[in-house]
Amino acid sequence: MIPFDYQRAEDTRSAVATVTARPGAAFLGAGTNLVDHLKLGVAAPDLLVDVSHLPFDMIEPLAGGGVRIGATVRNSDLAVDPVIRQRYPMVSAALLSGASGQLRNVATTAGNLMQRTRCPYFQDVTTPCNKRRPGSGCSALEGYHRDHAILGASRHCVAVHPSDLAVALTALGAVVQVEGVKGARSIPIIDLYRLPDDAPQHDTVLEHGELITAVDLPALPMATRSTYRKVRDRASYAFALVSVAAAVDVERGTVRDVRVALGGVAHKPWRARRAEEALRGAPATDDAFRAAAEAELAGARPLRDNAFKVPMARNTIVATLRELTRREEP
Amino acid sequence: MTGLIEPKSIGAPLERLEGHAKVTGTAPYAAEHLAADTAHLHPVQATVARGRITGMDTTAAEALDGVLAVLTPGNAPRLAPGDDPELAVLASDEVAYRGQIIAAAVAETTEIARQAADLVRVSYAELPHDVELRADSAGLYAPEVVNPTYPTDTTEGDPDGALAAAAVTVDRTYTTPMEHNNPMEPHATVALWARDTLTLYESTQWPHGVRDTIARLFGLATDQVRVIAPYVGGGFGSKTIHANTVLAAMGARAVPGRPVSFALTRQQMFSLVGYRTPTIQRIRLGAGADGRLTAIAHDVVEQTARLKEFAEQTAVATRSMYAAPNRRTTHRLAALDVPAPTWMRAPGECPGMFALECAMDEMAIACGLDPIEFRVRNEPEIDPETGLPFSSRNLIRCLREGADRFGWRRRDPTPGVRREDGWLLGTGVAASTFPVFRLPGSAATVRRLAGGRYRVQIDAVDIGTGAWTSLAQIAADALDVPPDAVDLRIGDSALPPGSVAGGSSGTTSWGSAIVDAARTFREKFPDPEEGDEAGGATPDNPDLERFAMHAYGAQFAAVRVHADTGEVRVPRMLGVFAAGRIINPRTARSQFIGGMTMGLSMALHEDSVMDVRFGQVANHDFAGYHIASNADVRSIDAIWIEEEDPHVNPMGSKGIGEIGIVGAAAAVANAAYHATGVRVRDLPLTPEKFLR
Numbered sequence A: 001m002i003p004f005d006y007q008r009a010e011d012t013r014s015a016v017a018t019v020t021a022r023p024g025a026a027f028l029g030a031g032t033n034l035v036d037h038l039k040l041g042v043a044a045p046d047l048l049v050d051v052s053h054l055p056f057d058m059i060e061p062l063a064g065g066g067v068r069i070g071a072t073v074r075n076s077d078l079a080v081d082p083v084i085r086q087r088y089p090m091v092s093a094a095l096l097s098g099a100s101g102q103l104r105n106v107a108t109t110a111g112n113l114m115q116r117t118r119c120p121y122f123q124d125v126t127t128p129c130n131k132r133r134p135g136s137g138c139s140a141l142e143g144y145h146r147d148h149a150i151l152g153a154s155r156h157c158v159a160v161h162p163s164d165l166a167v168a169l170t171a172l173g174a175v176v177q178v179e180g181v182k183g184a185r186s187i188p189i190i191d192l193y194r195l196p197d198d199a200p201q202h203d204t205v206l207e208h209g210e211l212i213t214a215v216d217l218p219a220l221p222m223a224t225r226s227t228y229r230k231v232r233d234r235a236s237y238a239f240a241l242v243s244v245a246a247a248v249d250v251e252r253g254t255v256r257d258v259r260v261a262l263g264g265v266a267h268k269p270w271r272a273r274r275a276e277e278a279l280r281g282a283p284a285t286d287d288a289f290r291a292a293a294e295a296e297l298a299g300a301r302p303l304r305d306n307a308f309k310v311p312m313a314r315n316t317i318v319a320t321l322r323e324l325t326r327r328e329e330p
Numbered sequence B: 001m002t003g004l005i006e007p008k009s010i011g012a013p014l015e016r017l018e019g020h021a022k023v024t025g026t027a028p029y030a031a032e033h034l035a036a037d038t039a040h041l042h043p044v045q046a047t048v049a050r051g052r053i054t055g056m057d058t059t060a061a062e063a064l065d066g067v068l069a070v071l072t073p074g075n076a077p078r079l080a081p082g083d084d085p086e087l088a089v090l091a092s093d094e095v096a097y098r099g100q101i102i103a104a105a106v107a108e109t110t111e112i113a114r115q116a117a118d119l120v121r122v123s124y125a126e127l128p129h130d131v132e133l134r135a136d137s138a139g140l141y142a143p144e145v146v147n148p149t150y151p152t153d154t155t156e157g158d159p160d161g162a163l164a165a166a167a168v169t170v171d172r173t174y175t176t177p178m179e180h181n182n183p184m185e186p187h188a189t190v191a192l193w194a195r196d197t198l199t200l201y202e203s204t205q206w207p208h209g210v211r212d213t214i215a216r217l218f219g220l221a222t223d224q225v226r227v228i229a230p231y232v233g234g235g236f237g238s239k240t241i242h243a244n245t246v247l248a249a250m251g252a253r254a255v256p257g258r259p260v261s262f263a264l265t266r267q268q269m270f271s272l273v274g275y276r277t278p279t280i281q282r283i284r285l286g287a288g289a290d291g292r293l294t295a296i297a298h299d300v301v302e303q304t305a306r307l308k309e310f311a312e313q314t315a316v317a318t319r320s321m322y323a324a325p326n327r328r329t330t331h332r333l334a335a336l337d338v339p340a341p342t343w344m345r346a347p348g349e350c351p352g353m354f355a356l357e358c359a360m361d362e363m364a365i366a367c368g369l370d371p372i373e374f375r376v377r378n379e380p381e382i383d384p385e386t387g388l389p390f391s392s393r394n395l396i397r398c399l400r401e402g403a404d405r406f407g408w409r410r411r412d413p414t415p416g417v418r419r420e421d422g423w424l425l426g427t428g429v430a431a432s433t434f435p436v437f438r439l440p441g442s443a444a445t446v447r448r449l450a451g452g453r454y455r456v457q458i459d460a461v462d463i464g465t466g467a468w469t470s471l472a473q474i475a476a477d478a479l480d481v482p483p484d485a486v487d488l489r490i491g492d493s494a495l496p497p498g499s500v501a502g503g504s505s506g507t508t509s510w511g512s513a514i515v516d517a518a519r520t521f522r523e524k525f526p527d528p529e530e531g532d533e534a535g536g537a538t539p540d541n542p543d544l545e546r547f548a549m550h551a552y553g554a555q556f557a558a559v560r561v562h563a564d565t566g567e568v569r570v571p572r573m574l575g576v577f578a579a580g581r582i583i584n585p586r587t588a589r590s591q592f593i594g595g596m597t598m599g600l601s602m603a604l605h606e607d608s609v610m611d612v613r614f615g616q617v618a619n620h621d622f623a624g625y626h627i628a629s630n631a632d633v634r635s636i637d638a639i640w641i642e643e644e645d646p647h648v649n650p651m652g653s654k655g656i657g658e659i660g661i662v663g664a665a666a667a668v669a670n671a672a673y674h675a676t677g678v679r680v681r682d683l684p685l686t687p688e689k690f691l692r
Helices: A012-021 A034-040 A075-080 A082-087 A089-096 A101-106 A109-114 A165-172 A273-279 A286-297 A309-328 B019-023 B059-063 B110-119 B159-165 B207-217 B243-254 B316-321 B349-366 B371-377 B395-406 B467-479 B506-524 B585-604 B664-676
Strands: A005-008 A025-028 A047-050 A059-061 A067-070 A175-180 A183-188 A211-217 A226-231 A242-251 A254-263 B039-045 B051-057 B067-071 B101-107 B121-126 B154-156 B168-176 B188-194 B197-202 B225-228 B260-263 B279-287 B293-305 B326-336 B423-435 B443-448 B454-457 B486-489 B533-537 B550-562 B568-578 B635-640
Touching: A012 A025, A012 A047, A012 A175, A012 A211, A059 A082, A067 A082, A075 A082, A075 A089, A075 A101, A075 A109, A082 A089, A089 A165, A089 A226, A089 A242, A109 A165, A109 A211, A165 A211, A165 A226, A165 A242, A165 A254, A226 A309, A242 A309, A254 A273, A254 A286, A254 A309, A273 A286, A286 A309, B039 B110, B039 B243, B051 B101, B059 B067, B059 B110, B067 B110, B067 B243, B101 B110, B101 B243, B159 B279, B159 B293, B159 B326, B168 B349, B188 B243, B197 B207, B197 B243, B207 B225, B207 B243, B243 B260, B279 B349, B293 B349, B316 B326, B316 B349, B316 B423, B349 B371, B349 B423, B349 B585, B349 B664, B371 B395, B371 B423, B395 B423, B395 B550, B395 B568, B423 B568, B423 B664, B443 B506, B454 B467, B454 B506, B467 B486, B467 B506, B506 B533, B550 B585, B550 B664, B568 B585, B568 B664, B585 B635, B585 B664
Parallel strands: A005 A047, A025 A047, B039 B260, B197 B225, B293 B326, B454 B486, B568 B635
Antiparallel strands: A059 A067, A067 A211, A175 A183, A175 A211, A226 A242, A242 A254, B039 B101, B051 B121, B067 B101, B154 B326, B168 B279, B188 B197, B188 B260, B279 B293, B423 B550, B443 B454, B443 B533, B550 B568
């Protein structure tokens, strides 16, 4: 652990300016991931700017029917918010499937999105890792990679993104509000995260010093019938082997619209666009669900020890859609 | 054995005497014995699996503000040569395994110590390493004995011939992975070197053993070392003595007069304090058409460290579990460039009975018999291994009692046919066993205090087992007073010696010494007065030569496996045990269900994955190394049957610390087969093994 300076942010503008001006600075939310990194030597910022108390702790309606979630809303508060539970149940379910009660009580919305992979090699500074030290190599590729990616990986990195919340937000098509020294910008969450390519050290497209201030959920009526299914080794307190966030709109046995995103399978929350396309207009049957899942997973490139994720993801997509459509048509 | 003491307090469900202090945070654990001037130690660990240190630059570490000392092989105190190479800390430049302690920083704060340790620059001449256990590992050898002193191999009759002639055979290989002891309280020491004496506040299962070892290594008289351990947050076999305690003492010697604290991080637990060896176990069973076993063969391949041998007695339980005229057991070791394996709750019985009890399930099915009936048919009348009668053996009563309570009789044996809400349901059973161990060397004193009270002293230690309470109950009955008239003192090497809290032997060994001291006291002082004192020791037990002594149990599990995802959950477990007289039903139940929970965790989760390239456990933290969470542990219950055994000790009790884990994983695996029709022989039972 290396000494660092600590500042409590006065306001957004100064926080952004301070971090932007100092290459070694980092924002600190609840610290549930970053503080571990400080201890392990994974991260060595010379300045932490604490933004956990900035006034972004509201959940508010947006004009047009959406909902804005402030960046510092705690995971526990977001999970039990009546509007979220009624209109976006997959968000609540995703949050409650993650971490532990103690962690959710402090973890923030933006911090959840910005958490880093739990790849054991990323977290162990005595082993090579391109994400932690670019160019040093990927230890997981030929090593312990049961939990790793089957979609969109590169030979430089096969890590997966650990967030459950981000998977639900990706299915919903949420938009992330960002403040930087050059002003504010809106980034669809699907564009926020990167695939590893040859620069896995970058998890997202954010510039150094840019700060997430809010996440906007679109008005998406079909999300009232949505869910999040997390497949994991333990009954709680484990990262996803595979997860599925889904919402579906079925009329007279036909899928009118559908949203599917996968977790635990890629460097980013994986929006299953191919599956969605295959399903629109298709009958709401197991066969159609299976065909859609297989279309999405046709591009899967599993590693030596994680090929099980392909049938696991397929089965979980089918089971989740089956559950949602049965619920819809009693 | 002389007569049993009359149970008055024994058998009563006393609350833990220290329970209130523990749950209110006022019971000090080792690392909480902090003073204002306590310094902190952080180790430097080898980053190669085998080789030699060619250079170590401590300049930057020593220059750091707040650093008090940097210990290296070049400046560390020379230790007396010993018989445990693991304890030869900083004694040479050789690296025998990755994660080995090669230096340490002592500083004003934990953060500075850690930063200083990170600043030590090390270069190595690396050598090729082998850290992978395979059934055909090069250089497999037969150790002289297996832990602690059992014969390595045994043969009776002609197992190969009997297998060839058997009407029904099972020939299967089962594997268990490397598993790491992770008590809730990681290992910790606060060491103070002052006025030629060394005081260690230590998280240990054996204060006297630590005292003697440290004294010898540092060239001190035993009365110059004091080890204090009033409260210990679990041990499971890992808290005898390891390099961390030696290093803490070295740190203290470097800053005389100041306490030095060394509390392991969770990550360090995966390389410094031992683990359970992975096992590869081939089991061959032969049976006649009547379902009676004719042959049992159990051949084990497992690992040890090149640095130090530890030979887990994996097949030993098989030697006396079931009757069969032709039997063989073998143990072969691969010596690897890894940390030394060690005790982990029920070493031997735990992995061995996983394999045997799964094979018994497979054989019952092959014979077309209910697994309980199959075990009943193969119940031995005398111990097949020694030919001695059992002092008591109530396995069949446990199986029958459990079957009644669990609802076993309604069970349809067909696998893979029960389904509920997308989950496949099944039930399974397995037997448990654990020997009655007694260790020599314990002594106790009894002293009359004012007001009719008695001080009872012995260097026993409560590692979460309930020893504080159960020993007070034993002392109370031995003195024929209520338990609140006993002022028990344990957990301090300044007290009369106590044997290790291991092998489920504590109550037998320490309790026998307390009873002996109390009997001596009462004979000597029929009309006692304040200040009267007498001592006693664990007496010899001639019945050990005349009887085979074991505890038994039957474990039942209900398992559900998700048909789509393969997720495995265990909604219900029941254990029925026969372990002599139960001293304290409250703490005993806690021991049994704790063992069963650890067995559930072994069945579903625990798996230290060796990265063969780096020579270390890849998943070396609690995010990667899964232990059952609260949500995984649903309904677990443990009961016991009344068992009178006058031969084991004056309390009539058998050890219960380990039997709960024995057989639990087999019951779960057998139930998972019943649920799905998929027989998984390799632990843990992770979802991918059931995915179709």
